[in-house]
Amino acid sequence: xxxxxxxxxxxxxxxxxxxxxxxxxxxxxxxxxxxxxxxxxxxxxxxxxxxxxxxxxxxxxxxxxxxxxxxxxxxxxxxxxxxxxxxxxxxxxxxxxxxxxxxxxxxxxxxxxxxxxxxxxxxxxxxxxxxxxxxxxxxxxxxxxxxxxxxxxxxxxxxxxxxxxxxxxxxxxxxxxxxxxxxxxxxxxxxxxxxxxxxxxxxxxxxxxxxxxxxxxxxxxxxxxxxxxxxxxxxxxxxxxxxxxxxxxxxxxxxxxxxxxxxxxxxxxxxxxxxxxxxxxxxxxxxxxxxxxxxxxxxxxxxxxxxxxxxxxxxxxxxxxxxxxxxxxxxxxxxxxxxxxxxxxxxxxxxxxxxxxxxxxxxxxxxxxxxxxxxxxxxxxxxxxxxxxxxxxxxxxxxxxxxxxxxxxxxxxxxxxxxxxxxxxxxxxxxxxxxxxxxxxxxxxxxxxxxxxxxxxxxxxxxxxxxxxxxxxxxxxxxxxxxxxxxxxxxxxxxxxxxxxxxxxxxxxxxxxxxxxxxxxxxxxxxxxxxxxxxxxxxxxxxxxxxxxxxxxxxxxxxxxxxxxxxxxxxxxxxxxxxxxxxxxxxxxxxxxxxxxxxxxxxxxxxxxxxxxxxxxxxxxxxxxxxxxxxxxxxxxxxxxxxxxxxxxxxxxxxxxxxxxxxxxxxxxxxxxxxxxxxxxxxxxxxxxxxxxxxxxxxxxxxxxxxxxxxxxxxxxxxxxxxxxxxxxxxxxxxxxxxxxxxxxxxxxxxxxxxxxxxxxxxxxxxxxxxxx
Amino acid sequence: xxxxxxxxxxxxxxxxxxxxxxxxxxxxxxxxxxxxxxxxxxxxxxxxxxxxxxxxxxxxxxxxxxxxxxxxxxxxxxxxxxxxxxxxxxxx
Numbered sequence: 001x002x003x004x005x006x007x008x009x010x011x012x013x014x015x016x017x018x019x020x021x022x023x024x025x026x027x028x029x030x031x032x033x034x035x036x037x038x039x040x041x042x043x044x045x046x047x048x049x050x051x052x053x054x055x056x057x058x059x060x061x062x063x064x065x066x067x068x069x070x071x072x073x074x075x076x077x078x079x080x081x082x083x084x085x086x087x088x089x090x091x092x093x094x095x096x097x098x099x100x101x102x103x104x105x106x107x108x109x110x111x112x113x114x115x116x117x118x119x120x121x122x123x124x125x126x127x128x129x130x131x132x133x134x135x136x137x138x139x140x141x142x143x144x145x146x147x148x149x150x151x152x153x154x155x156x157x158x159x160x161x162x163x164x165x166x167x168x169x170x171x172x173x174x175x176x177x178x179x180x181x182x183x184x185x186x187x188x189x190x191x192x193x194x195x196x197x198x199x200x201x202x203x204x205x206x207x208x209x210x211x212x213x214x215x216x217x218x219x220x221x222x223x224x225x226x227x228x229x230x231x232x233x234x235x236x237x238x239x240x241x242x243x244x245x246x247x248x249x250x251x252x253x254x255x256x257x258x259x260x261x262x263x264x265x266x267x268x269x270x271x272x273x274x275x276x277x278x279x280x281x282x283x284x285x286x287x288x289x290x291x292x293x294x295x296x297x298x299x300x301x302x303x304x305x306x307x308x309x310x311x312x313x314x315x316x317x318x319x320x321x322x323x324x325x326x327x328x329x330x331x332x333x334x335x336x337x338x339x340x341x342x343x344x345x346x347x348x349x350x351x352x353x354x355x356x357x358x359x360x361x362x363x364x365x366x367x368x369x370x371x372x373x374x375x376x377x378x379x380x381x382x383x384x385x386x387x388x389x390x391x392x393x394x395x396x397x398x399x400x401x402x403x404x405x406x407x408x409x410x411x412x413x414x415x416x417x418x419x420x421x422x423x424x425x426x427x428x429x430x431x432x433x434x435x436x437x438x439x440x441x442x443x444x445x446x447x448x449x450x451x452x453x454x455x456x457x458x459x460x461x462x463x464x465x466x467x468x469x470x471x472x473x474x475x476x477x478x479x480x481x482x483x484x485x486x487x488x489x490x491x492x493x494x495x496x497x498x499x500x501x502x503x504x505x506x507x508x509x510x511x512x513x514x515x516x517x518x519x520x521x522x523x524x525x526x527x528x529x530x531x532x533x534x535x536x537x538x539x540x541x542x543x544x545x546x547x548x549x550x551x552x553x554x555x556x557x558x559x560x561x562x563x564x565x566x567x568x569x570x571x572x573x574x575x576x577x578x579x580x581x582x583x584x585x586x587x588x589x590x591x592x593x594x595x596x597x598x599x600x601x602x603x604x605x606x607x608x609x610x611x612x613x614x615x616x617x618x619x620x621x622x623x624x625x626x627x628x629x630x631x632x633x634x635x636x637x638x639x640x641x642x643x644x645x646x647x648x649x650x651x652x653x654x655x656x657x658x659x660x661x662x663x664x665x666x667x668x669x670x671x672x673x674x675x676x677x678x679x680x681x682x683x684x685x686x687x688x689x690x691x692x693x694x695x696x697x698x699x700x701x702x703x704x705x706x707x708x709x710x711x712x713x714x715x716x717x718x719x720x721x722x723x724x725x726x727x728x729x730x731x732x733x734x735x736x737x738x739x740x741x742x743x744x745x746x747x748x749x750x751x752x753x754x755x756x757x758x759x760x761x762x763x764x765x766x767x768x769x770x771x772x773x
Numbered sequence: 774x775x776x777x778x779x780x781x782x783x784x785x786x787x788x789x790x791x792x793x794x795x796x797x798x799x800x801x802x803x804x805x806x807x808x809x810x811x812x813x814x815x816x817x818x819x820x821x822x823x824x825x826x827x828x829x830x831x832x833x834x835x836x837x838x839x840x841x842x843x844x845x846x847x848x849x850x851x852x853x854x855x856x857x858x859x860x861x862x863x864x865x
Contacts, residue, residue, distance in 0.1 A: 013785030
């Protein structure tokens with residue numbers, strides 16, 4: 001019987017499922033579908049899961065994408081967004097021509113015209129107003145080499161620490177939590193822990209929609225073992241709650257008390273790990289603005305006084321019984337905790353991260369298979385590209401701090417700059433940087449592969465800072481692959497090659513560095529951020545504001561930069577000198593630390609026998625037995641349990657603004673939608689923005705499903721369609737942040753209050769009122 | 774763009790289902806128009822083919838009736854096969 005085209009399509013689809021699920025049973029039913037494509041291994045462009053993908057190329061066009069079944073952690077799975085990347089890459093509205101603003105309008109220009117103008121504006125600002133009059137705002141979507149190079153150019157070449165990036169908006173509190181608890185950033189565990197965990201604690205994380213491949217692995221674990229239990233902590237019911245055994249739903253912003261009460265229950269019931277605590281943990285409270293040591297007994301006394309389950313119930317609305325049950329389950333373990341923006345995008349973001357670590361430290365649910373605290377990331381390269389390379393205003397590459405003279409000296413030596421070039425004072429953090437722009441104190445800003453004209457909170461203020469015409473208005477250069485709400489504000493727009501059109505490294509959530517190779521030519525007229533930075537640096541050298549040859553004599557390709565990056569990791573807790581370019585081309589990524597080429601990478605940090613830093617180098621300890629934990633990067637080699645007060649949000653609901661607005665994401669879209677909105681299929685899944693309203697609130701307000709309502713805060717308003725659902729609790733509304741049209745742009749409403757430690761804004765909570773539109 | 778062409782999209786997907794509920798869940802899934810299921814090695818997963826006019830329609834079925842089927846814990850697309858007029862693809 002002759003097979004029709006339809007049969008072949010079905011067979012190909014079935015083959016893909018069979019391959020992705022490593023299932024042989026259905027193989028007999030599958031025809032071999034002809035495949036004229038050339039396939040290349042790569043990494044997905046979207047979230048921080050770091051899914052391995054195979055890219056199908058025909059005639060220099062990316063025409064297909066499939067999960068990479070040989071990928072060691074994601075094993076062939078991808079989500080819907082990823083499948084549409086080929087369409088997104090070839091979208092009709094890709095930027096392909098540089099543009100310069102003339103008489104208020106962006107007009108096409110040559111690359112040389114545009115670059116000449118950009119270099120002149122930056123050089124002029126530096127000469128007239130000093131190095132701190134310029135700034136860089138980068139991205140967790142740029143390649144590691146690009147972020148490293150930009151950081152190197154601004155801090156070590158120009159001499160300003162005004163280096164920031166969008167990870168400040170999503171991960172800074174996680175960084176603050178890791179550093180203040182363990183001494184260094186990044187998780188100690190890995191995705192391998194999912195296969196060993198018997199308890200999952202999912203906190204402020206809509207894992208099913210935001211990290212669907214991780215969610216699948218959690219489900220798989222629960223299917224394999226009926227004893228696996230799932231606890232969720234989130235004021236909003238997201239799809240993960242369909243599988244939750246216990247759901248803790250505090251009043252938005254008051255979850256700190258729940259976490260303290262869980263710690264109280266564990267200690268009261270003698271479920272804490274006394275031996276682990278005595279060997280590895282210290283306790284601190286901030287008194288008179290100074291961290292002060294307290295004893296374990298004082299910690300318990302503090303919990304007993306302030307955070308019993310009864311007290312937590314009164315403060316948070318979560319029943320004592322649920323808190324008790326969650327604590328009991330958590331302590332049994334092995335427990336893996338995952339969290340994301342629900343904890344990080346808060347004015348108490350660092351503190352609540354600390355409290356997550358507290359639970360693992362006092363229960364000893366750490367450093368063992370299946371037991372780890374783990375902050376998931378939202379961008380493909382926030383970890384490897386921005387956090388690890390030190391491309392924020394207060395840090396330097398690979399765990400070094402701007403404030404430490406020794407660290408500045410080390411980087412000055414590696415970068416080849418004059419001693420004293422790197423300033424000892426941190427630069428402007430993101431909100432401060434855009435505020436300085438509004439005051440015209442920052443006179444020239446480079447924005448690379450990110451969209452602050454949409455993604456900043458209280459965005460109207462910062463849109464004006466970037467684009468409102470005025471005398472002495474700062475100069476804004478944006479390089480991006482697509483037109484965005486930021487390119488429309490720029491003075492110069494440069495068209496960028498993206499992802500599969502260039503070669504570089506992404507570092508995802510579990511410390512795995514992976515290469516994505518160039519597999520198709522960049523569209524005519526575009527250049528990579530890397531090539532742009534090389535050109536920019538060369539022109540600044542020519543203007544005399546960067547030392548001659550500082551960049552231009554050292555690098556030609558991203559491979560050259562990688563060599564220096566590997567060297568910069570020597571003698572740090574990140575040591576990845578073994579993750580060579582050659583190895584990255586062959587392997588499906590390697591998890592640092594990996595100090596030698598023969599090292600397989602590290603699944604679990606701080607554990608003897610697994611973490612190579614404990615075997616050789618400055619952190620080596622030859623007295624430890626295999627399996628023993630040592631928090632070698634922390635002061636006194638002890639992780640810190642912090643006694644943080646359970647304070648609420650910056651702007652709680654009140655009589656005038658009686659609802660709490662929280663923002664987030666949906667499965668089919670990603671961040672500001674500049675890519676996912678290009679795929680008709682994804683756009684159609686959610687054609688318009690919406691607001692989730694609880695049925696009780698809808699009834700009180702007389703609001704009907706599908707009708708529009710106006711959401712107003714003290715800063716601005718948005719008007720979107722109502723979706724009546726039990727997902728948010730009464731008094732709370734949820735709006736996804738992907739839509740850019742003005743009635744839907746929810747960041748006109750959000751608050752730019754930020755965590756005093758991490759400087760991360762509180763996207764997750766602000767007070768609003770609702771009115772029929 | 775030509776409007777008279779027949780289009781076809783086939784999405785390959787799989788669902789994780791409640792342990793022990795395979796038979797019932799597959800019966801329910803097979804009742805959804807355009808959906809066929811097939812066995813995988815693992816009893817707690819089921820292979821799914823969604824056949825519709827275009828990928829957007831398949832996405833709607835996956836995110837709507839499939840995920841809403843009792844006993845389905847989660848469903849993931851794995852591939853999209855599109856049969857479209859080449860001119861139309863070039864325009865996309």
